[in-house]
Amino acid sequence: MKRTLTYVASICALLFIWEMASIAVNAINNAPLLPGPFNALSQVVKNAAELQHHFLASAWRLILAILIALATGVPLGLTTGREPTLDRFLSPIIYITYPIPQVALILFLFVVFGTGSGTKVAMVALVLFFQILVSARGAAKNIPEEHIISVRSAGASRWQIYWHVILPASLPDILTSVRVSIGLGIAFLYIAETNAALGTGLGGYINKHMLFQRDRAFAGIIALALLGLILYLAVDGLERILCRWKYVSRRAR
Amino acid sequence: MIEVRSLKIDYGSPGSAVRAVDGVDFTLDRGRSLALIGPSGCGKTTILFSISGLLLPTEGTITISGTPVTGPRRDVALILQNAGLLPWKTVWQNANLSLLLSGDYPKQDAGAVLDELGLSEVKDRYPAELSEGMKRRVGIARALSTAPSVMLMDEPLASLDTLTRERIQDLFLTLWRTHKFSLILVTHDIEEAAFLGQEILVLTERPARIKERVENPEMGGLDYRESAAYTQTVRKLREVLEK
Numbered sequence: 066m067k068r069t070l071t072y073v074a075s076i077c078a079l080l081f082i083w084e085m086a087s088i089a090v091n092a093i094n095n096a097p098l099l100p101g102p103f104n105a106l107s108q109v110v111k112n113a114a115e116l117q118h119h120f121l122a123s124a125w126r127l128i129l130a131i132l133i134a135l136a137t138g139v140p141l142g143l144t145t146g147r148e149p150t151l152d153r154f155l156s157p158i159i160y161i162t163y164p165i166p167q168v169a170l171i172l173f174l175f176v177v178f179g180t181g182s183g184t185k186v187a188m189v190a191l192v193l194f195f196q197i198l199v200s201a202r203g204a205a206k207n208i209p210e211e212h213i214i215s216v217r218s219a220g221a222s223r224w225q226i227y228w229h230v231i232l233p234a235s236l237p238d239i240l241t242s243v244r245v246s247i248g249l250g251i252a253f254l255y256i257a258e259t260n261a262a263l264g265t266g267l268g269g270y271i272n273k274h275m276l277f278q279r280d281r282a283f284a285g286i287i288a289l290a291l292l293g294l295i296l297y298l299a300v301d302g303l304e305r306i307l308c309r310w311k312y313v314s315r316r317a318r
Numbered sequence: 319m320i321e322v323r324s325l326k327i328d329y330g331s332p333g334s335a336v337r338a339v340d341g342v343d344f345t346l347d348r349g350r351s352l353a354l355i356g357p358s359g360c361g362k363t364t365i366l367f368s369i370s371g372l373l374l375p376t377e378g379t380i381t382i383s384g385t386p387v388t389g390p391r392r393d394v395a396l397i398l399q400n401a402g403l404l405p406w407k408t409v410w411q412n413a414n415l416s417l418l419l420s421g422d423y424p425k426q427d428a429g430a431v432l433d434e435l436g437l438s439e440v441k442d443r444y445p446a447e448l449s450e451g452m453k454r455r456v457g458i459a460r461a462l463s464t465a466p467s468v469m470l471m472d473e474p475l476a477s478l479d480t481l482t483r484e485r486i487q488d489l490f491l492t493l494w495r496t497h498k499f500s501l502i503l504v505t506h507d508i509e510e511a512a513f514l515g516q517e518i519l520v521l522t523e524r525p526a527r528i529k530e531r532v533e534n535p536e537m538g539g540l541d542y543r544e545s546a547a548y549t550q551t552v553r554k555l556r557e558v559l560e561k
Contacts, residue, residue: 215402218370219416219460220390229415233406310406310444 100280108284115270120288122182122265123258127250127292130186131243134193139239142201143231152202163199167192168253171260185257185266192253193246200242204235237311240304247296251289267292320346320369320468320500324378327364338364340525341378346517348383348467351494351501351537353515355508355555361526362504366470369502370396382468392420395466395499397474401457403445410441413459420464428463435459435489451482458489462497469499475510487513488540495538508559512551513542520558530558 080102087101109116145152145159171188178184212230221229258268271285305312325342328335338361346352354362367373369380371390380387382394395416396402403412411418413428432438435455445453454474461469471490475483487510494501494514505511511518518532532554536547 211398211400211402212404214367214372214396215398215404216415216419218372218390218396218398218402219419220392221419225419229407229419230404233404236406308406310446313444313447 098279100283104280105283105287108280109287112281112284116267116284116288119265119267119270119285120292123254123267123289124292124295126182126186126258126266127189127247127254127296130189130193130250130254131246131296133186133190134197134246135239135243137190138194138197139201139232139235142198143205143227143235145198146202146205146235147208147227147231159195159198159202163195167195168256171257175260180264185254188257189250189253193250196246196249197239197242200238201235204238205231208234233308237304237308240300240308243300244297247293247300251293255289319348319383320502321381322365322369322378323380325365325368325375325380326377327361327368327373328376335376337525339368340527342521342526342528344519344528344531346500346502348500349498351503351514351516353503353505353511353518354521355505355511355515355518355559356521356526356529357523357559358506360521360524362506362521363472365526366396366472366502366504369468370394370470372396392416392464393466394468394470395461395464397457397461397469397471399473399476401445401453401474402460403453403456405445408442408444409437409448409456409459412445412456413437413441413463416460416464422464426463428459431459431462434462450478451486454478454486455489458486458493462493465497467499469494469501471501471503471505473505473507474503475505475507483510484543490514491538491540508552508555509543512548512555513537518551518555520555529561532558 083102087099090099091097141155145155167188170191171184174184174187174191178187208231212234213226216226216230254266255268255271258264258266259272267285267289271282271289274282274285322342322344325339326337327339328337330336342365344352354365356362364373368375369382369387371387371394374388382391387394404415407415409432410428413432414423417423417426417428429438432441435458437452437455437459440448440452445456448456457474474490475486478486490501491514501514503511503514512534514537515534516537518534520529520532521527522529532551534547534551536542536545537551539545542548
């Protein structure tokens with residue numbers, strides 16, 4: 066109950082700050098530049114069907130990009146973290162390519178994948194791939210050796226060591242990187258969707274209305290924020306199921 | 319029977335190798351117990367890991383029941399310093415891990431061993447929910463689950479308070495007598511070596527060599543700590559270590 070009240074108070078504080086900012090910006094410019102939260106929320110209700118259509122388009126692109134980044138970044142990160150020869154070979158490649166701003170490749174991706182969803186998913190997946198790869202690699206490197214010795218002494222094969230030790234030990238760090246990836250992914254998805262010609266997706270929707278129907282554009286921003294919130298909560302829930310051992314307390318003595 | 323012959327182990331690449339163990343020989347008959355004691359970092363654990371098959375000797379041979387040790391094997395169990403439990407597995411999953419890895423679970427499980435060690439009630443808990451003493455008992459349950467003929471222990475009671483340590487030493491002794499496995503214990507604790515080792519090998523500073531063999535024939539009773547023989551063995555070990 067107390068927790069719910071804290072959440073409600075936090076959202077009220079955000080709406081209050083937004084309303085104050087709106088009043089201030091509009092007064093300084095003597096023009097309705099920044100819509101207040103209630104105008105934006107009323108546009109969410111008014112355009113619910115259209116927003117839902119764009120929301121779902123953005124959501125599946127983001128989820129697909131996260132899944133692609135996980136499917137590629139986790140195995141590669143864990144193996145580079147644990148296999149010194151592979152690490153020596155791949156580390157220079159990672160260090161050279163990781164700092165490249167992937168957004169610089171967006172036009173190249175349009176050329177390769179066209180202006181459809183492929184480019185948007187590829188753009189976000191590329192950004193998140195590095196995020197997840199680097200986290201998984203670091204987590205795998207830092208696993209206490211005693212855990213590995215413990216299963217090796219029981220005759221574990223290499224595959225069994227990955228399955229029973231390296232993956233579960235790295236999972237909390239991987240999920241943290243997924244949380245970071247959600248925010249990063251939404252930012253890059255917005256860029257990719259606004260760069261693609263007109264089409265579905267909240268990025269395009271926000272861009273389309275930003276000049277002349279700013280309250281509708283802000284309704285789109287609220288929808289993007291909601292997308293992030295839902296995914297954060299989903300990752301939190303997933304962590305509570307997959308990493309239950311992190312949440313237990315010392316009951317027995 | 320465990321036979322260790324002219325065991326030499328080097329760490330590092332051939333050009334810059336550091337010798338950790340330099341010509342260790344001993345034999346341990348089935349069902350007997352041996353303690354390896356020596357200064358920290360002298361190479362005790364290295365010897366134990368090579369018997370477990372985790373490390374291959376640079377020179378020399380190790381055989382168990384006449385078969386050379388070439389890797390980890392099902393009839394040899396290793397208990398590590400902090401019990402070697404995986405924090406993401408429950409007591410039940412940790413205790414059954416060796417059976418699971420060898421493909422014997424669920425045909426066989428560690429239920430009976432957990433009962434014997436009084437852990438059945440906490441089988442669904444995670445290691446973080448257990449006291450240190452309980453964690454060690456789960457480590458023992460995992461080691462016993464495959465009914466090994468050889469039990470290797472690498473400072474299994476380090477960092478425990480005195481009373482808990484003595485209680486678990488008593489448990490080790492009882493299990494050694496009832497399960498009849500051969501026991502090799504690595505420790506830097508003189509009292510522990512005297513309580514659990516029928517024979518005690520005192521090792522030199524690195525590289526490990528055998529400095530002296532101390533026989534301890536009267537060990538084996540839970541009241542051995544109260545005896546004059548125990549006090550004498552402890553004194554003897556202290557003298558050898560200080561030499």
